[in-house]
Amino acid sequence: MTVRNEQLQGIPGTTAGIFPAACPSRTVLDHVTSKWGVLVLLALSREPHRWGELRRGIEGISEKMLAQTLRTLEGDGFVHREVQAVIPPRVDYSLTARGRELTEHLLPLMGWIDDNAAEILAPRVD
Amino acid sequence: MTVRNEQLQGIPGTTAGIFPAACPSRTVLDHVTSKWGVLVLLALSREPHRWGELRRGIEGISEKMLAQTLRTLEGDGFVHREVQAVIPPRVDYSLTARGRELTEHLLPLMGWIDDNAAEILAPRVD
DNA sequence: CAGTATCCCCGAGGATACTG
DNA sequence: CAGTATCCTCGGGGATACTG
Numbered sequence: 001m002t003v004r005n006e007q008l009q010g011i012p013g014t015t016a017g018i019f020p021a022a023c024p025s026r027t028v029l030d031h032v033t034s035k036w037g038v039l040v041l042l043a044l045s046r047e048p049h050r051w052g053e054l055r056r057g058i059e060g061i062s063e064k065m066l067a068q069t070l071r072t073l074e075g076d077g078f079v080h081r082e083v084q085a086v087i088p089p090r091v092d093y094s095l096t097a098r099g100r101e102l103t104e105h106l107l108p109l110m111g112w113i114d115d116n117a118a119e120i121l122a123p124r125v126d
Numbered sequence: 127m128t129v130r131n132e133q134l135q136g137i138p139g140t141t142a143g144i145f146p147a148a149c150p151s152r153t154v155l156d157h158v159t160s161k162w163g164v165l166v167l168l169a170l171s172r173e174p175h176r177w178g179e180l181r182r183g184i185e186g187i188s189e190k191m192l193a194q195t196l197r198t199l200e201g202d203g204f205v206h207r208e209v210q211a212v213i214p215p216r217v218d219y220s221l222t223a224r225g226r227e228l229t230e231h232l233l234p235l236m237g238w239i240d241d242n243a244a245e246i247l248a249p250r251v252d
Numbered sequence: 253c254a255g256t257a258t259c260c261c262c263g264a265g266g267a268t269a270c271t272g
Numbered sequence: 273c274a275g276t277a278t279c280c281t282c283g284g285g286g287a288t289a290c291t292g
Contacts, residue, residue, distance in 0.1 A: 214274080
């Protein structure tokens with residue numbers, strides 16, 4: 001996607017544009033910034049969690065979306081899924097090294113949003 | 127949303143959960159990570175752009191979504207809209223100070239995604 | 253407990269036409 | 273040029289029921 005700073009000047013003119021529709025970065029960005037992606041990644045950023053913990057902790061997420069989000073993030077190599085052969089079943093989700101690299105960038109972002117959200121939405125109801 | 131690192135341990139147990147459904151952070155996060163939010167913000171992060179530049183530069187965005195995204199980001203105080211009273215009309219969009227604070231966190235994130243996207247998607251078609 | 257399977261709906265979002 | 277207005281589609285995503 002060539003978002004590197006030196007290349008961000010690309011927009012003006014009729015040239016191809018700095019954000020081509022079909023590029024790997026857009027795909028990964030969509031996975032990460034999907035409706036529940038960031039929340040799941042952040043939930044796992046501190047410590048591993050079981051399915052049920054995530055289900056309850058990430059308020060509002062449905063089982064379907066939790067499963068789908070986890071599978072996508074696992075497919076991208078951000079999340080590690082570990083099944084324990086016990087009864088009742090126990091499955092733990094944790095971040096991979098790659099996932100930790102990613103959340104290193106997500107955490108400051110969410111921290112800033114968290115710090116500023118109230119003021120940002122202050123005058124409006126929205 | 128209490129994403130602050132010290133508080134991220136909240137998930138286990140039956141407690142309220144670290145990601146309550148109704149909190150300002152979730153709203154702002156949704157705005158920023160909306161389908162086109164990050165792309166618009168990054169496009170403006172280097173320099174101001176006119177409507178048409180954004181329309182062409184952010185490949186695949188429709189006029190409706192560009193207008194909607196810009197209005198939301200303007201409403202959140204991330205984007206400044208400046209109309210020039212000339213014919214033909216000219217409107218410039220730029221980041222506010224708050225918008226620049228935000229993109230300071232977005233840029234490293236997208237930089238990392240950009241650097242790793244190909245490898246992340248490597249084995250699959252997806 | 254940790255999911256899948258199904259059904260279904262609503263609204264995000266695209267296409268097109270039009271306007272100041 | 274910089275948008276709005278309108279219509280319409282499609283799939284994201286929720287609810288529920290079920291299973292190993």
